[in-house]
Amino acid sequence: MEFSEYFPIWNQLKPRQQETIADKVTFRAVKKGAILYSGIDCTGLLLIKSGQLRAFILSKEGREVTIYRLFDRDLCLFSASCVLRSIQFDITVMAEKDTELWVIPADIYKQLMEQSAAVSNYTNEIMASRFSEVLWLVEQIMWNSMDKRVASFLLEEAAIEDASLLHITHETIANHLGTHREVVTRMLRYFQSEGMVKLSRGVVELTDRTKLKNLSGA
Amino acid sequence: MEFSEYFPIWNQLKPRQQETIADKVTFRAVKKGAILYSGIDCTGLLLIKSGQLRAFILSKEGREVTIYRLFDRDLCLFSASCVLRSIQFDITVMAEKDTELWVIPADIYKQLMEQSAAVSNYTNEIMASRFSEVLWLVEQIMWNSMDKRVASFLLEEAAIEDASLLHITHETIANHLGTHREVVTRMLRYFQSEGMVKLSRGVVELTDRTKLKNLSGA
Numbered sequence: 001m002e003f004s005e006y007f008p009i010w011n012q013l014k015p016r017q018q019e020t021i022a023d024k025v026t027f028r029a030v031k032k033g034a035i036l037y038s039g040i041d042c043t044g045l046l047l048i049k050s051g052q053l054r055a056f057i058l059s060k061e062g063r064e065v066t067i068y069r070l071f072d073r074d075l076c077l078f079s080a081s082c083v084l085r086s087i088q089f090d091i092t093v094m095a096e097k098d099t100e101l102w103v104i105p106a107d108i109y110k111q112l113m114e115q116s117a118a119v120s121n122y123t124n125e126i127m128a129s130r131f132s133e134v135l136w137l138v139e140q141i142m143w144n145s146m147d148k149r150v151a152s153f154l155l156e157e158a159a160i161e162d163a164s165l166l167h168i169t170h171e172t173i174a175n176h177l178g179t180h181r182e183v184v185t186r187m188l189r190y191f192q193s194e195g196m197v198k199l200s201r202g203v204v205e206l207t208d209r210t211k212l213k214n215l216s217g218a
Numbered sequence: 219m220e221f222s223e224y225f226p227i228w229n230q231l232k233p234r235q236q237e238t239i240a241d242k243v244t245f246r247a248v249k250k251g252a253i254l255y256s257g258i259d260c261t262g263l264l265l266i267k268s269g270q271l272r273a274f275i276l277s278k279e280g281r282e283v284t285i286y287r288l289f290d291r292d293l294c295l296f297s298a299s300c301v302l303r304s305i306q307f308d309i310t311v312m313a314e315k316d317t318e319l320w321v322i323p324a325d326i327y328k329q330l331m332e333q334s335a336a337v338s339n340y341t342n343e344i345m346a347s348r349f350s351e352v353l354w355l356v357e358q359i360m361w362n363s364m365d366k367r368v369a370s371f372l373l374e375e376a377a378i379e380d381a382s383l384l385h386i387t388h389e390t391i392a393n394h395l396g397t398h399r400e401v402v403t404r405m406l407r408y409f410q411s412e413g414m415v416k417l418s419r420g421v422v423e424l425t426d427r428t429k430l431k432n433l434s435g436a
Contacts, residue, residue, distance in 0.1 A: 120338035129304035
């Protein structure tokens, strides 16, 4: 079964545990834009085979800010908030690209964590890693001005897509960064006037990455 | 030994594990203002007997923002970043009050986590709880204006101290919230003009908690 190749600590499970999880896991293919999880419930853990997910929080007014993003072989833990009773926040998980993934039922995973220090320690590592990302975000929003954050975001996108031509709207960038579309548009026009990007409908082309990098302060 | 009464999962340890940890743990009494941890090293885990700690991040320019606070019986995990290799951030931990605590050496704790699913799951719960606090902070700084945040902070302080008279400087409040002293002073003066607080040197007295609460939006 393919799941075993993607689940990082498969070899540390006992044969009976492997059987249980292999038996209960389900495979799903979702389209770009699908909401996989929202709010506090227990969808289960999501292990990505291929694709891209985005976890974000929502304000009462419907503004968004991206908390972290998940790629091939990443495990989404917070879509199973019932696994840990100390998780007390609402997060939304959305497919940023067409995505294939396995859903591990929360109760099965919880059982494994209780039985196996390996599973529990692996979970700790994932959480520490997400924690690091969120603290990086706090630093960004506390100390970096929006122009630096937009520049960083464009460079991150270009790295993910391995391309200089990004098919992304100003609205989408604003939703990642927790700001308004108008703010992003203003920044991008400034970037364009400085020769760092070239704008056209639904497209941002990075034309001077060095200059963007210098601006981002990275 | 008293440590056993404070360590929440003492009874879930095997006798030999109890012996190891009891043997290696050290007791410390620190004064208010003492820095217990800064940056990425491996001080060890801190279990608070009594007192109050504050974990914060620092900008390059020396600005601070409080990430979370720890009280009696709380365990500070991130002062032992080597326990989890995925912890990749610099945090500073400072005593906000005179504090008595135990230091659990990082290697001993790491060993326990690897042996015991109970210890590892307990660690997961702590991390999930801190994660929830940091996401709350992200929501605060993203969606709440500074007047709301100052009002929330004053109410939190009053709850911690169980008092309406707070001995705290504007500078300290600014460092908690990641802003400048002048901004806090302006807010507090506005609060005073609205009858919510009364200001004197080094003191903020809460005179209308209901009004502060309404303002905070809580």
